[in-house]
Amino acid sequence: MAFELTKEYVEQLSNAVDQRDEVFIRLELEHLFSADISVLLSELEPEQAYYVLQLLDIETGAEILAEMDASIRRDLLALFDSAQMARYVNVLDSDDAVDLLIEQSVRIREEVIALIEDREQARFIVDLLPYEPDTAGGLMQKELVKINVRQTVTECVEEIRRQAEEVEKVYTVYVVDDENTLLGIVSLKDIILAKRGSSIEQIYDHEVIYTSTYDSAEDVAELMRRYDLDALPVVNVQKRLLGQITIDDVIDVITEQAQEDIAAITGVSEEVEEDDSVWKITRSRLPWLGIGMIGSLLAAKFLGIFEHDLLMMVPALALFIPIIGSTGGNVGIQSSSFMVQILSDKSGFTGEFWPRMLKIATVALLKGVMIAAFVFLITYLILSHPVKLSLVVAVSLMAVVLLSSFTGTVTPIILNRYGINPSVASGPFITTANDFLGYSVYFGIAYLLYNW
Amino acid sequence: MAFELTKEYVEQLSNAVDQRDEVFIRLELEHLFSADISVLLSELEPEQAYYVLQLLDIETGAEILAEMDASIRRDLLALFDSAQMARYVNVLDSDDAVDLLIEQSVRIREEVIALIEDREQARFIVDLLPYEPDTAGGLMQKELVKINVRQTVTECVEEIRRQAEEVEKVYTVYVVDDENTLLGIVSLKDIILAKRGSSIEQIYDHEVIYTSTYDSAEDVAELMRRYDLDALPVVNVQKRLLGQITIDDVIDVITEQAQEDIAAITGVSEEVEEDDSVWKITRSRLPWLGIGMIGSLLAAKFLGIFEHDLLMMVPALALFIPIIGSTGGNVGIQSSSFMVQILSDKSGFTGEFWPRMLKIATVALLKGVMIAAFVFLITYLILSHPVKLSLVVAVSLMAVVLLSSFTGTVTPIILNRYGINPSVASGPFITTANDFLGYSVYFGIAYLLYNW
Numbered sequence: 001m002a003f004e005l006t007k008e009y010v011e012q013l014s015n016a017v018d019q020r021d022e023v024f025i026r027l028e029l030e031h032l033f034s035a036d037i038s039v040l041l042s043e044l045e046p047e048q049a050y051y052v053l054q055l056l057d058i059e060t061g062a063e064i065l066a067e068m069d070a071s072i073r074r075d076l077l078a079l080f081d082s083a084q085m086a087r088y089v090n091v092l093d094s095d096d097a098v099d100l101l102i103e104q105s106v107r108i109r110e111e112v113i114a115l116i117e118d119r120e121q122a123r124f125i126v127d128l129l130p131y132e133p134d135t136a137g138g139l140m141q142k143e144l145v146k147i148n149v150r151q152t153v154t155e156c157v158e159e160i161r162r163q164a165e166e167v168e169k170v171y172t173v174y175v176v177d178d179e180n181t182l183l184g185i186v187s188l189k190d191i192i193l194a195k196r197g198s199s200i201e202q203i204y205d206h207e208v209i210y211t212s213t214y215d216s217a218e219d220v221a222e223l224m225r226r227y228d229l230d231a232l233p234v235v236n237v238q239k240r241l242l243g244q245i246t247i248d249d250v251i252d253v254i255t256e257q258a259q260e261d262i263a264a265i266t267g268v269s270e271e272v273e274e275d276d277s278v279w280k281i282t283r284s285r286l287p288w289l290g291i292g293m294i295g296s297l298l299a300a301k302f303l304g305i306f307e308h309d310l311l312m313m314v315p316a317l318a319l320f321i322p323i324i325g326s327t328g329g330n331v332g333i334q335s336s337s338f339m340v341q342i343l344s345d346k347s348g349f350t351g352e353f354w355p356r357m358l359k360i361a362t363v364a365l366l367k368g369v370m371i372a373a374f375v376f377l378i379t380y381l382i383l384s385h386p387v388k389l390s391l392v393v394a395v396s397l398m399a400v401v402l403l404s405s406f407t408g409t410v411t412p413i414i415l416n417r418y419g420i421n422p423s424v425a426s427g428p429f430i431t432t433a434n435d436f437l438g439y440s441v442y443f444g445i446a447y448l449l450y451n452w
Numbered sequence: 453m454a455f456e457l458t459k460e461y462v463e464q465l466s467n468a469v470d471q472r473d474e475v476f477i478r479l480e481l482e483h484l485f486s487a488d489i490s491v492l493l494s495e496l497e498p499e500q501a502y503y504v505l506q507l508l509d510i511e512t513g514a515e516i517l518a519e520m521d522a523s524i525r526r527d528l529l530a531l532f533d534s535a536q537m538a539r540y541v542n543v544l545d546s547d548d549a550v551d552l553l554i555e556q557s558v559r560i561r562e563e564v565i566a567l568i569e570d571r572e573q574a575r576f577i578v579d580l581l582p583y584e585p586d587t588a589g590g591l592m593q594k595e596l597v598k599i600n601v602r603q604t605v606t607e608c609v610e611e612i613r614r615q616a617e618e619v620e621k622v623y624t625v626y627v628v629d630d631e632n633t634l635l636g637i638v639s640l641k642d643i644i645l646a647k648r649g650s651s652i653e654q655i656y657d658h659e660v661i662y663t664s665t666y667d668s669a670e671d672v673a674e675l676m677r678r679y680d681l682d683a684l685p686v687v688n689v690q691k692r693l694l695g696q697i698t699i700d701d702v703i704d705v706i707t708e709q710a711q712e713d714i715a716a717i718t719g720v721s722e723e724v725e726e727d728d729s730v731w732k733i734t735r736s737r738l739p740w741l742g743i744g745m746i747g748s749l750l751a752a753k754f755l756g757i758f759e760h761d762l763l764m765m766v767p768a769l770a771l772f773i774p775i776i777g778s779t780g781g782n783v784g785i786q787s788s789s790f791m792v793q794i795l796s797d798k799s800g801f802t803g804e805f806w807p808r809m810l811k812i813a814t815v816a817l818l819k820g821v822m823i824a825a826f827v828f829l830i831t832y833l834i835l836s837h838p839v840k841l842s843l844v845v846a847v848s849l850m851a852v853v854l855l856s857s858f859t860g861t862v863t864p865i866i867l868n869r870y871g872i873n874p875s876v877a878s879g880p881f882i883t884t885a886n887d888f889l890g891y892s893v894y895f896g897i898a899y900l901l902y903n904w
Binding site: 021031033035082157160161164166167169170171175187188189192193207224225226227228230240245247248250252254255258261262263265278279281282285286288289292293295297298299300301303307312315316317318319320321322323325326327329330331334338339359362363366367370371374375378379428431432435444 | 485487508596609612613616617620621622623639641645660661676677678679680699700703704706707709710713715717722730731733734737738740741744745747748749751752753755756759763764767768769770771772773774775777779780781782783786789790797811814815816819822823826827830831835880883884887891
């Protein structure tokens with residue numbers, strides 16, 4: 001029962017906006033969730049979306065802005081003055097407010113903060129702005145419900161009632177001491193189930209999982225996934241409670257990570273959407289087509305060395321250029337994606353270095369021998385090539401499998417050590433390098449064997 | 453502050469198990485979360501893990517089993533008799549209980565169900581067993597908290613208190629009528645904030661997002677992601693409330709989807725882990741290395757047709773075989789991954805078919821012209837090849853870009869229509885086919901131009 005956005009619907013709304021048909025627009029949007037209105041407005045011109053937003057109340061408008069893609073939101077917010085922006089920022093969760101402000105110039109950002117009515121919200125935002133977006137600090141919101149460990153359950157319900165109006169969703173109630181040190185958690189369910197007279201001390205859970213502001217978004221996602229958490233408290237070095245990260249923000253992190261990995265593997269350098277211009281789409285694809293081109297032209301130049309004394313003598317050598325290229329590429333991708341999987345699996349345990357390398361080398365050797373034997377038999381017996389050529393192809397394939405396994409294994413480890421997404425190692429750059437390596441080995445071995 | 457599992461720790465525990473050192477084991481595990489114990493036990497032999505489980509209470513043991521990888525759990529459960537298994541199944545959430553039982557033989561499954569003490573739980577399991585694992589029905593649990601719309605908030609709190617003991621985490625309270633039809637939801641927060649005297653009718657939210665048992669796990673994930681839901685109610689065709697899906701189960705769906713996509717792209721056919729045997733790892737990689745081999749050998753056979761009249765005459769043609777292969781592969785992957793992205797983005801709107809194809813064709817033409825021009829200039833001016841050869845290469849590249857864009861765009865659409873994961877289209881099979889197509893075009897054009 002998801003809302004499906006059709007072209008007709010967008011046109012209908014767009015026309016209504018152009019005719020300033022306030023009644024129709026209000027009536028239509030009343031039944032939609034803010035996430036859907038957000039998608040809908042993203043399809044309109046910024047001026048049209050601006051008009052629609054004016055018709056909605058500030059809370060709904062703020063939710064819509066929070067759901068919107070950053071690039072579309074930027075164009076839309078360009079139409080707002082700082083006072084208007086401040087009205088929306090005023091009611092947003094602090095993490096969403098920061099996401100919105102971080103896209104603005106420093107001047108506008110400071111104007112908006114100065115104009116926010118709720119001074120606590122302004123303070124929250126100033127606290128959160130310095131954190132890097134892809135850390136726990138960048139993901140956290142300041143809004144949370146906390147109680148002092150010395151309170152009773154009855155006091156606690158009153159406290160929650162007071163604080164909960166500020167907080168969109170209450171997942172967990174944090175238990176702190178007088179210094180705001182995080183001691184544990186208690187769920188709303190436990191509070192409802194507890195006897196009115198009992199103290200928080202008696203019912204709260206001491207075993208709490210928390211994170212520090214500087215932890216990476218990836219680690220936060222892994223932590224919340226592993227322990228099935230709905231909310232994760234964020235503390236400073238003194239274990240003082242600073243904020244919380246909620247599960248909905250982490251789902252976005254997980255989704256983005258997966259998209260980044262796939263983009264790295266398929267070598268798309270810039271994020272593009274279907275409705276971007278032809279030129280933008282083309283441009284996003286040129287960088288690594290360019291790398292591929294230059295790599296292949298270098299290969300052409302390199303193979304040219306053998307044109308006269310080898311290719312002219314044995315033109316059949318050319319027939320096996322494709323098999324060398326594709327084997328190197330395939331084996332490299334298999335090894336690197338296996339390594340990437342191992343590197344990203346933080347829950348598994350890490351064995352020792354050399355036994356692991358030995359195992360990888362054994363797999364490579366086994367693959368190499370099987371491929372070489374298979375191709376030798378086909379080339380010699382079925383394609384009826386001379387034994388010398390068949391031998392050159394088989395030995396080269398063996399060498400290519402070993403070499404590509406090696407580069408495919410080592411590259412992700414090196415990239416990971418330097419903080420680069422190791423998925424890149426399954427991408428175009430490495431594939432091009434592997435191809436080149438493969439051709440060199442092939443013609444090198446052919447040259448040796450034919451001039452022997 | 454995640455728990456890090458070291459080889460030393462596993463060995464220490466393993467020794468303690470072999471020496472039946474109950475005190476040490478209890479002491480060590482007391483401070484660990486069940487998710488961590490689960491990872492730890494997965495590293496032990498099934499007999500060792502079985503011994504450890506016996507030392508823990510049934511609730512903790514059940515949580516550990518629920519967190520465990522299916523394949524490891526199967527080996528471990530093989531050591532249990534039906535009565536023991538029933539004790540764990542008795543306390544699990546119904547969805548986890550079903551996941552565990554579905555791996556067992558029908559005989560054991562029925563024995564266990566017969567032995568479950570909690571007869572409501574047994575009924576839940578019988579209800580859930582028939583659903584396909586990758587549908588909403590397969591993801592849902594029967595445990596939930598619901599109230600009748602005619603109740604007051606005070607009655608509701610009592611009702612929640614009664615029901616909540618059964619339910620691990622209370623996210624949302626579902627509001628139903630006398631026929632169990634889903635009317636809306638009310639959050640625990642709203643109940644705490646509401647005046648005691650008010651009726652549920654006054655405070656509940658009518659706008660509720662729900663799903664049907666037959667909806668796909670992917671759609672469920674997309675729905676929960678889009679609307680930031682913690683729990684999603686599942687209804688039948690009469691809109692009767694059947695169960696709910698919680699966010700932690702959906703995170704696993706999202707993570708698995710991403711892994712499947714990456715496996716499809718990098719062409720790993722069987723899921724392997726680092727500690728699998730050398731032979732298992734090798735075997736998992738052979739199928740598509742095999743496809744690549746056969747494709748390349750066919751290419752060798754095909755190119756062989758041109759060996760005498762073309763390659764002997766113009767051996768330099770061989771130098772550009774790599775550029776043809778890699779361009780076809782690269783362009784194909786770019787087009788297909790773009791198409792996969794469009795197909796998976798259900799929140800975006802779908803334009804009309806022909807204008808979209810026209811756009812894709814324009815991008816392909818633009819890429820083709822730029823690449824052809826660039827390579828012609830390099831080949832002719834810098835590598836100093838004859839104009840005829842440079843022309844053959846440039847024209848072929850142009851054709852290869854157009855063809856690969858076409859296959860890369862169309863293949864995911866066709867796969868998607870037949871219910872196959874379209875990510876496969878970025879994988880080895882399509883790449884091999886594209887390579888082959890590229891070589892045919894290249895030698896076809898060369899043959900025409902040189903025999904003209």
